[in-house]
Amino acid sequence: MTNHFEPPKDLPLSSKVKGLRKAYEDAVTKLETYRQENARYAPRRTLNALDQYVYHVPAVREVERDLREQEIEAAAAGKALPDREKVLRPILAKVDEYKRMVPALEALVTKARNEYEDGVKEDLVPMGRKEAKAAQQARDAWERAYKAMELAKADLERHAGLFTWCVSAGDMDTPPRTGHSQGDHLEYWELTEDGRLTYEASQELDYLEWVVKVPGLIEPNPAPPVTEEVNHNPKPQYHIAKAEGYGGNWDH
Structure with a gap:
């Protein structure tokens, strides 16, 4: 050593x-x-x-x-x-x-x-055996946790698909991002206090306007964009040239 x-x-x-x-x-x-x-x-x-x-x-x-x-x-x-x-x-x-x-x-x-x-x-041998046993126990716990995670994820996907079927009035039966190369983003799933999907979560999950057919299941945008009023009688702008700098033969 x-x-x-x-x-x-x-x-x-x-x-x-x-x-x-x-x-x-x-x-x-x-x-x-x-x-x-x-x-x-x-x-x-x-x-x-x-x-x-x-x-x-x-x-x-x-x-x-x-x-x-x-x-x-x-x-x-x-x-x-x-x-x-x-x-x-x-x-x-x-x-x-x-x-x-x-x-x-x-x-x-x-x-x-x-x-x-x-x-x-x-003490290296007895200590090594203790650590080997502890590692086996940790590995078994990890396997149990992984299997539980897989089951929970499958439940999440199933219930999210049923929700999608409801909110799309039967047009879709899986979350919008299912199969997306960047993931389905189901980890963003979050509800409001009254049981609706939050607006932020709906955006991450791609519940866009063309998907949502049934109102009341997703929280409305809490900060909708402001629509500017169209001015049908705009005041014309006048750009009048001035004679300064053109000399005596300036004609306008």
Whole structure:
């Protein structure tokens, strides 16, 4: 398995493997938390004034800056300088701890991950059999649902055909779009509250004027087109030329 191996979330892991996964996740969290909480003790690479890469530890640089200020104050007051080794000792100890702890935690993460992956490998056969059984059950349910859908669709086509026979006064006995290359659109079938086929559905189903012979079964167009009135006495428009620009010999 690759370093990026991650089982699907829905995989039926055993309790043992779930425990191994939890141990791996805890190890990762412990490493990340330690790094975040102790970042100031980690070495960092920066550029100096000569554009050279140098390494420094933020915590050491900070305490040395504070120590320098204490030394200046002590010198100004005529007092003894602070003990440099005593001040730096706990910080350097934390720096040394960081250098050792991070590799140890990384090794813990690797060990926990390997144990988790090995546990998943051992469970592949029983998990695969569980999923095969679940797939069979889903397939059987799909077949039952498909057969029920086929029966329901046949009922829909039969009743829609009887409706068509009624609305066309016996001229047609199948929905208008039956056999259409783009489908019969029976999925658009929808009734109004009073039991009529909605106007929108009738348009999708092609219940056009030449099909509908019996009123009262289909909702009228709720927004019929507005018919413009014919003006039998139109006011004539006059386009009279003007003399400007034609000169003195213009004649109209």
